[in-house]
Amino acid sequence: QERGGTMNIIVQPEPPILVLGLNQQGPTQTVAGKIYQGLLTFSFDLKPQPELAESWEVSPDGKVYTFKLVKNAKWHDGKPFTAHDVVFSTSKFLMETHPRARATFSKCEKIEALDDYTVQFTLKEPFGPFLQAFEVSSAPMMPKHIYEGTDFKANPANATPIGTGPFKFKEWNKGSYIHLVRNDEYWKAGKPYLDDIYFRVIPDAASRAVAVEQGTVQQTQFNDIETFDVPRLKGLPNVEMTTKGYEFFAPLSWIEINTRNKPLDDKRFRQAMMHAIDRKFIRDKIWFGLGRPATGPVNSVTRFHEPNVRKYDYDPKRAEALLEEAGYKKGADGTRAKVRLLVMPYGETWTRLGEYVKQAMKRVGVDVTLETTDAAGWVNRVSNWDYDLSFNFVYQYGDPALGVTRTYVSDNIRKGVMFSNTMGYSNPEVDQLFAQAAQTNKDEERQQLYSAAQKILVEDVPVAWLLEMEFPTFVDKRFKNAVTTAIGVNESYDSVYMVKK
Amino acid sequence: MPRIALFISQRLVKAVFVILAIAVFNFFLVHAAPGDPAAVMAGEAGAADAKFVEQLRQQFGLDRPLYEQLGTYMSKVVQADLGYSYRQQRPVFDLLMDRLPVTLSLTLTAFVLALLGGIALGTLAAMRAGTWSDTAITVVGLTAYATPIFWIGLMLILLFSVNLGWLPAFGTESIGAGYTGWEAFLDKAKHLVLPVTTLGLFYMAVYTRLTRASILEVRDMDFVKTARAKGLPEWRIVSVHILRNAILPVITVAGFQAGHLIGGSILIETVFALPGIGRLAFEAVLQRDYQVLLGIFLLTSVVVVVFNLLTDLIYSLVDPRIEVAP
Amino acid sequence: MTAAAITPSRKGSGFWGAFARNKGAVIGLAFLTLIVLMAAFADVLYPDSPWDMTAMPFQPPLSDDALLGSDTLGRDIAAGIAHGARVSLLIGLTSTAVAVLIGVFLGAVSGFYGGRVDDLVMRFTELFQTIPNFVLAVVLVAIFTPSLTSIVLAIAIVSWPPLARLARGEFMSLRSREFVHAAVTTGQSNMTIIWRQILPNSLSPIIVSASLMVATAILLESSLSFLGLGDPNLMSWGYMVGAARTVIRQAWWMSFFPGIAILLTVLALNLVGEGLNDALNPKLARKGRS
Amino acid sequence: MTETPLLDVRNLTIDLPRGADRPHAVQDLTFTLEPGEILCVVGESGSGKSMTAHAVLGLLPKAVTVSAGEIRHQGTNVFSLPERDQRALRGGRIAMIFQEPMTALNPLMRVGDQIDEVLRYHTTLDRAARRARVVELLASVGLPEPDHLRRSYPFRLSGGQRQRVMIAMALAVEPDILIADEPTTALDVTTQKQILELIQDIQAKRRMGVMFITHDFGVVAEIAHRVAVMQRGQIVELGTAEEVLNHPRHPYTRQLIAAVPHLIEHREDFTHARQPVLTAEKVCKTFHLGGGFFTPGRKVVAGDDLSLTIHQGETVGLVGESGSGKSTLGRSIVGLIKPDSGRILFEGVDLLSLSRPAFRPYRRHVQMVFQDPYASLNPRHTVGDIITQGPVAFGEDRRKALDKAKALLTLVGLDASAAERFPHEFSGGQRQRISIARALALEPKLLIADEPVSALDVSVQAQVLDLLEDLRHRLNLSMLFITHDLRIAAQICDTIAVMQKGRIVEIGPAKEVFGNPQHSYTRTLLDAIPGKGWTIPEDVVPVTRRSAALRSSA
């Protein structure tokens, strides 16, 4: 483990800004994760690990969380990092700018610094996944001395982000690359090892693949490499592929179903869809082997997953039977029903998926008309419920209370809001189970409640789950320790090093 | 030359009106779309509550009535202020200026090469009309003209970067290589070879065809006969008498297209991953970045207008008959 | 402008004679006929939908179940090309037709009436010519969401200005021709003059540029599809190249064949257009050869 | 003749490419050109005059080849010379002037440079010497301010000036042969006269051999020493000017000469007792050209206080040089142009005060025959359509109109079956008959004829004029006849109005205007008519007499 080396990492799309507190898009997280840090990070099995907090305690009633901070951490401008920064970040900055953090920290009654290196959070009532909210993207620590009393979004310092992380912002050539350099005064002694990290913007998928092959870049993550390139790149001698490091996100994809519209309001129709679509085919031929067919609303790597639920095997006959039963008889042209499918504008793969679903549904007599739109149109239409079917995938952030509940509970049916319960699914029993499960911090109790909820949901099919998605991370074999935690490439990379030959 | 000054001021006044009209037209066009930048950002954030979207809308001024937004926009345009891109957190003008060098170096190089090559090939073909070299030039030109530009780009990448490994396939420079001076220039030039070739090929075909047709037309004119009757050598007849007269329609079309090269560069910049205006435009459409999109529209309109003006000027220099008439 | 320019080509032998003398045009016409036949009989050649996954994915050309190979989802490339011919021709023809309608109407009005009307129409045309074509097309399609209608309209909207200028020029010059003056002095109405006297005589250059415009429209459509702005329910060649570009290195055939199909069709249209030019505008034709 | 001729053309045959209207452009041509001689080559259009000239210079189009014969320049066979020497010959020893002064100069080059080019490639003079020579040349062809003119572009010069520049260019290195291919056809009579004098003058001074191509016998009579008459690629008659002009032997020559319009006295005087049909009073028209935001643009006065009366059965001739405003007046009368002021009274009604719909009924009474028989017929309509469109527009039944059209076609000397054919299937003269039939279809009272024969060959011209003359008598038409050819005007007009720069400078009975011109401009015009000294020989029947015979027999 020696010092030195430059790492080129693809970043795509180009982040709009690097201040993680202000923007939490995927690419921002990957880049800013090296600059900013959170109090905690997570092991692959989603157990909290120390980062800026060296230890923490939870009171027995689950309402008081106390964190001890590391003492030698410094901001990139040399100012010490203290408990006051934590309080400022969680009670002021993120409350204003970070929707996810706002949801979590508004559950706090008070947040206070007991001394310079101790912070205490007191909750109004117990909240099971509270610790999950301290990872770097969920609660990045922001420097109080720079932002206090300013308009956070308009602060000129946003152009030169200041964090506590192992790498400092150096230069941003828009449209081309972002250059980070080693933070020589990093609080972990002897770290980091790398001298420079370049994040390179390469918008064209084919070009990204070429970049990996030619060794111009040493790492790609998330969707950087289109699925069809994965098998080929996997075979390259100079890189290694892993799908680990996404456990915290645990994305789950599904067909979003507007249950207000006919014929989608009929449970049997939705069940028929589950039978009509071959999820193995999708995994193998569209995602080229990445991912696992989904069985229900909770990803199997997320906590409280319940495997024993109703199974929907690929079975067009069964699907047709269900459609018959629901009264959708074949018309003269062999069509039972017509629906529209608004394809998600996030790349080729989703377009292919749309084409597949169209053909698969046609086989059971349902005529699907594809509609495409840009990102704005998609968000606009889905959040305003102007669609029949669409695709979607969401991150689960390690705990059903953070990433699953929001999709299915009826008090999250909010017109105009994306990633809410846009399906319009409403089941009081499910609402009840999710509410109870969030308010306890006893794991067995939570497991029971979540299992019950999952069974009901799988029976009701509010969305047609497709895949527990996996993302491939390609890393040049010379670089070690890139993926070590459940947040994978969003880690600080303070322990990544290059093996020189 | 007061005549020229008069002419220019006349054209400028006209151009300003055209550009303002375009600004208004674009404003309504862009706002006719469903969805707004706030929605996109909410979508990309992966989670959004109503407050977040509301905040964004307010910040972008999207909560104001449309006419008010138009008023604000136009008053800014008049002051040459292109607005602020909230998505990119930068003034639109800065964004455009960042991207402009790439696009300009791509399009201008392609344009100049295409024009020179096209005129040379067109002349060659026309002067040897009917021979095999004419046929060859015509066939190749027609093929280049009929081939989708993005497809040529892909095939060139496949051949020269992937299979042969001679040239870089994307980007504008080798990052982190630390080149300076001459080396840096060479490196950039190398990155431009494939995109410029792809973009230039199509336009070269256009100019070749045009030059050829124009020369064939001029070749039979009376004054060429006069030149022959004077006993001038062939090269002088071609270069002084035929070419100079034949070049005028080529200049017109070329000037017209120079501005439109930016359109063509959307495809090129996408295929070759160049951070230029074209790609910025495409991204801005998909992300509903109104301010950027309007800025690009304005910029390209200005470029087109400037090029038309230049064409007219060149025309008036080459052709004494055009008394820089409006 | 002499009488030769307006000498009509009614005589069958004259038109076909002039057309047939251009070898390229004959080849182009033959090829175009083939493509039209392919489009017409696509349902007979490949009765299944081109979206059907009939083969194993990534089959190279000449494999058992896919003559030109299969794509990433196992769809037959050959079927896609046959059905894609329909879409390309449909979009090329309809958008050209719309552009011709807009362009000729505006150009005719502008050229015939002149003066203020002309000024107004020409300023309007200039507006459209100042915004780069392709940028405008991309924005239009993106904004009105990609569908057959929006693509056709977008292509038409960016293509009409040259036609308007052409029609204007024709109308202007024909308007001052003596046979038009003769029509005026014999008491014919403006409508009759536009319709019966001028339009038929301005048609041949319009037909020639329309035929070339079909080619341009097909290219435009393919470029839009390449950027992912095609109608998702239609199998078009541009879509095929666009969808296959990402796998170009594993499967060259997926983008190669549709690319060739576009190339050949556009080429054929251009050749036919030039042939038409030779046959319909004999003055230029003579210059083109000798 | 002992000395070798300057130019000796022997048995020259030039092949046309396949598909042309005949196999040879010229066939078995033999003639010579001596120093100090002007040889005029005449003949109808397409007879091969230009081809012969081009062959001498070695400038034949690519597809056209010399298949037999030889051309000797001072004894050496031109064809056997290498390309270099041929080039030296061209422009150096043999120079050429073309028909169209408008297009024969490079529009993008200063005229001085264009002359300079000749000197550069055919002499060893240095820059300054060349410049001096250019100035000298320009002066020698009678151009004013040669040093200034040298730096002008061709578009700034008038047609006559350009032709002078062409001549200066041709004379640059003192060639011994000058070939002039219809050098004055595109020019005004007055300018033509000057150019002809210039050529004669220079030729006499330098003892050049001049081959002068023309189809105008007036010009021939003016300048020729010897004359060669060509028909369909062959020389049918060759002899001294005296012989050919006054004692033509070949029937074709006789036919050509017979068709020459001639300044002759008008045969019958018009009596002014009849009713006026049309009166123009103080008609003014000014055209405004160009102009933009800041520039006012140019003004052209095409009509300035024009007054004129046409009586029933009268033919009024409107003559004057190009651009004097003749057509503007004609067009104003038929309502194609709206004058700025003045009145145009048709049978007492002021046409100019009428609205468009109110004007329409009068249209049928005033019809027009246009200059160009090719451009005035819609090529996409059948002749029947063309003739019936007018009556149909005035509500006549199509059937009936077509029957009438057929009758009209016979009247103008065509077959009734012509109605089914298209204009391009007819010759120029026949087309002009069709457009006359169209004008007559509405049974007009007044016919405006705007240079109806100027685009036609002389022999065809005579036929059409005969026809008009004949119809006028039969139908008792009034006519405004616009022309720039005074010989034609003299032949058929009762009254003559002479126009110059938008004004009518003289108006009166034809006899008086020609016999005793009052205005100096009229005198200049009359003076400029070429070949005045020559009268058509007695044994060749003059056109008018023939037409009178035709009329009485009909």
Ligand SMILES: Nc1ncnc2c1ncn2[C@@H]1O[C@H](COP(=O)(O)OP(=O)(O)OP(=O)(O)O)[C@@H](O)[C@H]1O
């Ligand atoms: N470039 C050419 N290619 C083929 N045939 C030609 C060409 N130019 C002229 N001809 C033909 O050659 C013949 C002689 O033409 P030429 O130009 O010598 O006639 P001309 O006597 O000069 O007539 P005009 O009085 O109209 O000038 C005509 O039949 C004409 O159609």
Ligand SMILES: Nc1ncnc2c1ncn2[C@@H]1O[C@H](COP(=O)(O)OP(=O)(O)OP(=O)(O)O)[C@@H](O)[C@H]1O
């Ligand atoms: N429509 C027009 N617009 C502008 N100027 C015109 C127009 N028509 C004629 N003129 C100008 O008016 C003047 C008189 O033209 P007109 O056609 O009446 O002359 P003309 O005597 O008939 O000449 P020509 O013998 O050449 O036919 C010319 O200088 C001409 O350029």
Ligand SMILES: [Mg+2]
């Ligand atoms: Mg001639």
Ligand SMILES: [Mg+2]
């Ligand atoms: Mg006239």
